[in-house]
Amino acid sequence: MEVKRDSYLKQLIERKDNGMIKVITGIRRCGKSFLLFTILKRHLQESGISEDHIIEITLDGIENEELRNPKVCFQFIKDAMRDDSNYYLLLDEVQFMPRFEEVLNSLLRIRNLDVYVTGSNSKFLSSDIITEFRGRGDEVRVYPLSFAEFYSVYDGDYDDAWNEYMIYGGLPQLIEFKSERQKENHLKNLFENVYLKDVIERNKIQSMDEIGILVNILASAIGAPTNPTKIAKIFSSERQMSYTNKTISNHIDHLSDAFLISKANRYDIKGRKYIGANLKYYFTDLGLRNARLNFRQQESTHIMENIVYNELLIRGFNVDVGVVEIFGRDKEGKRVRKQLEVDFVANQGSKRYYIQVSLEMNSEEKQNQEMNSLRNIPDSFKKIIIVNSKSKPWRNEDGFVVMGMKEFLLNEDSLEF
Structure with missing residues (x-):
């Protein structure tokens, strides 16, 4: 049974392609991943974005364990981008990656990449938006x-x-x-x-x-x-x-x-x-x-x-x-x-x-x-x-x-x- 979470989708749509990292935070199991990989992804597809221009990575899954390596993950994202049109990165549970701030700052320099990340701990995310992203982190807080x-x-x-x-x-x-x-x-x-x-x-x-x-x-x-x-x-x-x-x-x-x-x-x-x-x-x-x-x-x-x-x-x-x-x-x-x-x-x-x-x-x-x-x-x-x-x-x-x-x-x- 799907719950419409229109207020959060609206916040993400308002921030789309704004040149900032959209950081989706909130307590574990409150629906951040569903918001990202189901609701937002569906909106992007309905807006005309093709499947191969949406890059999905879930870092808490064993299948993506190697992508917790910052350099491996960065290269994986770069290899997935094969033309100059806009790409959308959906990156889940980013705190599983050491030095994730450096990776995200590097991704900010890719002009045709719009980045959305989730995390469950504000020490890794909210406080670092100011200090590490130099004002280019945009937080969306999700609640139960x-x-x-x-x-x-x-x-x-x-x-x-x-x-x-x-x-x-x-x-x-x-x-x-x-x-x-x-x-x-x-x-x-x-x-x-x-x-x-x-x-x-x-x-x-x-x-x-x-x-x-x-x-x-x-x-x-x-x-x-x-x-x-x-x-x-x-x-x-x-x-x-x-x-x-x-x-x-x-x-x-x-x-x-x-x-x-x-x-x-x-x-x-x-x-x-x-x-x-x-x-x-x-x-x-x-x-x-x-x-x-x-x-x-x-x-x-x-x-x-x-x-x-x-x-x-x-x-x-x-x-x-x-x-x-x-x-x-x-x-x-x-x-x-x-x-x-x-x-x-x-x-x-x-x-x-x-x-x-x-x-x-x-x-x-x-x-x-x-x-x-x-x-x-x-x-x-x-x-x-x-x-x-x-x-x-x-x-x-x-x-x-x-x-x-x-x-x-x-x-x-x-x-x-």
């Missing part, structure tokens, strides 16, 4: 299926699709599995034997037990502010284990580099500055997060928050957690400083949206709790509350937009209401 993509091929109604997506996430391969046991076992095996093993081996991590526990802590704490110091105290008090702040910070970076988790910085909205402590962490795929916890911890509010965060990233926003500082009175009447939280501050160019995520707002107390931080933001950017319902967007008396999760997820222009 958004809910809209998942729902487009789901055989059932919205409610069933939503419940399944909250539990099993959006890795494309799971669409083919019919039973819950299949899905659960597949996700558990993937996390343990692919994702975590990959992080441990790539970064030569010796403390395997510690990073496994760290993953569990982060999985249990999605949407909650945390930092290495807090985590170190958990190891010390609950596990009687020594795990330094620096090591924890490094291991979190490794998990982020492998696209397993994302960090959301805290932003002081009134002070217009970032607050260094207590970041929030979200999982790129909730199915993997839930599998790590044996599908036990299903807190609807935090899972909703994670889904909204991922959806905003998919739509190309830069996303922070907002903090609004106010002054109030304590029980004794003393003036005290308080910090209110805005779930997300989403920025894209000149656009900004303040977004709260709420399971429900069925009482005046709950409404005030969700709206108080928005009411104290001293600017006129749009303020949105997303609730777990299928209701259409409407504006309340404060001018805030209230919309159901269904509208937010299935309408790519929902924030423009």
Whole structure:
């Protein structure tokens, strides 16, 4: 069953023949290879590009082991180009090749070659785009299926699709599995034997037990502010284990580099500055997060928050957690400083949206709790509350937009209401 991933194809089409290396990054098994070798290749063929002008190389396959040699691979590509018309190179899992940056920089000098590469680790790709490609690397980040993509091929109604997506996430391969046991076992095996093993081996991590526990802590704490110091105290008090702040910070970076988790910085909205402590962490795929916890911890509010965060990233926003500082009175009447939280501050160019995520707002107390931080933001950017319902967007008396999760997820222009 094929899922149309039109937004990613559109990004690649916009970059076609732009003289830059198109670098397709993302977590393993999110569909990068399918995007490259099926969706993009089909588009090229439908655009009139002949088969012999599309060069395909998959470096993670044993059949192409010799092409992991940089010089052999470069010569193979050169030999495949037999005339002066345009050629298109589709190169999968480029991090398997040593010195791949040199190869790609050399390919940039071939004027009739348009290069598309995939990789699964940002240490090898995203950071090197700037330093190694001298501004000639163009990244397209691919995510697991958004809910809209998942729902487009789901055989059932919205409610069933939503419940399944909250539990099993959006890795494309799971669409083919019919039973819950299949899905659960597949996700558990993937996390343990692919994702975590990959992080441990790539970064030569010796403390395997510690990073496994760290993953569990982060999985249990999605949407909650945390930092290495807090985590170190958990190891010390609950596990009687020594795990330094620096090591924890490094291991979190490794998990982020492998696209397993994302960090959301805290932003002081009134002070217009970032607050260094207590970041929030979200999982790129909730199915993997839930599998790590044996599908036990299903807190609807935090899972909703994670889904909204991922959806905003998919739509190309830069996303922070907002903090609004106010002054109030304590029980004794003393003036005290308080910090209110805005779930997300989403920025894209000149656009900004303040977004709260709420399971429900069925009482005046709950409404005030969700709206108080928005009411104290001293600017006129749009303020949105997303609730777990299928209701259409409407504006309340404060001018805030209230919309159901269904509208937010299935309408790519929902924030423009």
